[in-house]
Amino acid sequence: MKKKIESDFIFMLLISSLLLVSCEKESCLPTDGDGNEYDTIVIGSQVWLAEDLKTTKYNNGVSIPLVTDNTQWSSMSSAAFCWYDNIANDKGNYGALYNQWAVNVTFLCPAGYHVPDDEEWNILINHLGGEELAGAKLKVTGRQFWNNNSDQTTNESGFSAMPGGWRDPNDGLFLDIRIRGSWWSATPGHRVDIRGTENSAYLMGLSPKSGFSVRCTKNK
Numbered sequence: 001m002k003k004k005i006e007s008d009f010i011f012m013l014l015i016s017s018l019l020l021v022s023c024e025k026e027s028c029l030p031t032d033g034d035g036n037e038y039d040t041i042v043i044g045s046q047v048w049l050a051e052d053l054k055t056t057k058y059n060n061g062v063s064i065p066l067v068t069d070n071t072q073w074s075s076m077s078s079a080a081f082c083w084y085d086n087i088a089n090d091k092g093n094y095g096a097l098y099n100q101w102a103v104n105v106t107f108l109c110p111a112g113y114h115v116p117d118d119e120e121w122n123i124l125i126n127h128l129g130g131e132e133l134a135g136a137k138l139k140v141t142g143r144q145f146w147n148n149n150s151d152q153t154t155n156e157s158g159f160s161a162m163p164g165g166w167r168d169p170n171d172g173l174f175l176d177i178r179i180r181g182s183w184w185s186a187t188p189g190h191r192v193d194i195r196g197t198e199n200s201a202y203l204m205g206l207s208p209k210s211g212f213s214v215r216c217t218k219n220k
Contacts (some may be wrong), residue, residue, distance in 0.1 A: 025067070030113055098214055108216075112219050133219065135195070163177060
């Protein structure tokens with residue numbers, strides 16, 4: 001009996017070692033089409049990426065069209081992305097902005113993750129106290145990134161929402177960086193809106209030509 005226990009223990013150690021080696025050789029972190037890795041957070045029953053998406057490619061290797069020209073952006077009816085003010089250097093903080101057609105493609109998020117729909121956003125918002133309170137629990141604290149951040153902001157969820165601004169669907173102008181963050185829902189024409197001076201997080205609607213941030217959640 002003792003030998004069997006020792007044998008089982010050695011077997012479990014071997015399996016654990018193999019899993020550890022596998023994680024070292026092939027990253028255990030979600031990885032996007034560009035090879036960017038993302039930390040994850042658990043909020044209630046959901047697993048989320050800990051930062052906004054910043055990929056220029058789908059996870060099948062196909063490039064997403066980069067559109068810098070304002071007129072071209074406002075006339076798009078197919079997938080596109082951009083950097084706020086066309087400055088890629090800020091992608092580490094704010095990620096990229098995508099239009100609805102880019103979001104509709106299954107391969108936008110890292111493998112095993114997807115763009116959340118209204119139901120999934122509402123699960124998150126309700127878990128954090130509802131629309132009137134959730135924003136304060138989602139936003140990164142302080143005023144390094146948010147202008148006039150609410151004093152009630154705690155980021156207790158660990159979501160670390162950033163004010164990445166957005167791109168107007170009518171004229172292609174960039175608006176509200178450091179003031180507002182907006183994240184696409186997979187439900188057509190919907191997004192979650194969070195503002196620095198408020199504690200709320202609301203689902204709202206707007207044109208599919210808009211440029212918003214993307215935060216991915218894990219498949220179930």
